[in-house]
Amino acid sequence: MTQSSHGLTTGAVARRLGVAPTTLRTWDRRYGIGPAAREDGRHRRWTPGDIAVLHEMCRLTSSGIPPAEAARAALAGPAPAPATRPAPAVAALAPVGPEPLPRPTRRPGSGNGLPLGAVRQECRGLGRAAVRLDAWAVDEMLGSVIDQYGLVTAWEEVMAPTLHAVGRKWETSGDRYVEVEHLLSWHVSSALRRAAGPPASGARTGVPPVLLACVPGEQHTLALEALAAGLAGLGLPTLMFGAAVPPEALDQAVRRTGPAAVVLWSQARSTANHPLARHLAEVAWGVKGARARPAVLTAGPGWAGQPLSPGTLRPHGLREALALLRGLCDAAAGVGADTGRPAGADQS
Missing domain, CATH: 3.40.50.280 (Cobalamin-binding domain)
Known part of the structure; x- marks a missing residue:
């Protein structure tokens, strides 16, 4: 059984969110993002309210916010949704200066061990989501940076640096991180094809x-x-x-x-x-x-x-x-x- 009167097990919640169960346990241990109830005093059982906090934690970390900071914000409750921004015109793809991305961040350790260096905050969020195999967050972030900044800036300042970092991590880690590179590459390819739309004749x-x-x-x-x-x-x-x-x-x-x-x-x-x-x-x-x-x-x-x-x-x-x-x-x-x-x- 994965569900009781007290809620869902950690494994069931991890499958629902697309994250590893060890990630949820780490968030509970380090940041206090854990279930309100524990069956028999030991087994974690996650209520809808607990899962809502986890959703917010995933959203914030995928945007590039360090886990400790994201945990504080998630426990405080979700922020009001920002006003919807219209998709950029075709001119945003042209070789003219697009809207700049936020300044690079140098927060150490916020890329889940990837050799990212001084990169945009979105790179760290994308890398973190890819390492934890959070396909939903990867897809959402790729679509967001393309919509907000245009294809050229999204590719040159977010997608390509993250892909290079994952590739370097794979090359230096034996057989580890192959699945991360494959997942990220597939979602980048899918996002690029969605951005392209039907072929011009x-x-x-x-x-x-x-x-x-x-x-x-x-x-x-x-x-x-x-x-x-x-x-x-x-x-x-x-x-x-x-x-x-x-x-x-x-x-x-x-x-x-x-x-x-x-x-x-x-x-x-x-x-x-x-x-x-x-x-x-x-x-x-x-x-x-x-x-x-x-x-x-x-x-x-x-x-x-x-x-x-x-x-x-x-x-x-x-x-x-x-x-x-x-x-x-x-x-x-x-x-x-x-x-x-x-x-x-x-x-x-």
Whole structure:
């Protein structure tokens, strides 16, 4: 039995909230957030009032507030709900200065052991929720930072730093924290796709698409998903090919669609494929005397420190990539009708 006349057991409450039972016991021992009643003087039984305090504790810690401070606030009762803020306009995704996030916090130990350093408070809350496998809190926080600050700032100042910290923790902890990285990556991907919405159609906009692909051997796609969401916010069509795309497939995709640009993502120097970048930059289409070629953007840390290949560009970060691609798409849309785009081009 998980429920009695006195309320729910710790295990049942943990399942309901999506947290570990040990977390609830720790909060009880350290901060006094425990059940009002104990069956036979030993077994914890959580009443609806107790669970309401726990909900508030989870909400506050997920927002980046240190546990001790969150516990005091939760025991004092929930604060009045803030006024609803409307979602940002598409312009918030453009490469212009968005509303800044709050100042970084340096509270020691408030990231559940993750190597976060001096980061935004939202990073600590997101990392804490991910470490305790609180899927609901992770999802809520990701949606909140995108809605409040815009996609670019949310990615560059909250999502990416937290993902890097979880990855570093995994690399230095043996087999531990793999589940944390997988959970966080899945929810970040889901949040980015929700932010992107349905794909824009080049056939309707008159803009050739942007091809997004990881180089052969590269499995990390989240940065490309952030770029796809940003391009969607600007109304620009994309073709996302995802991880480890074979060279032959990329060549055929470029020839079939006549894109404005191709973005090649490389996370590690071992995967950066310079011959592929040079080849794609030389693919041409169109009538004689009006041939067109795609711009090739070599994006990601794998390309760093290497000379640029002819016909390629290297953006530094999501904001700069969006600015470059918006200009390239505008230029391609202006001349696309005169370059004899391949059959099927502008179809996304």
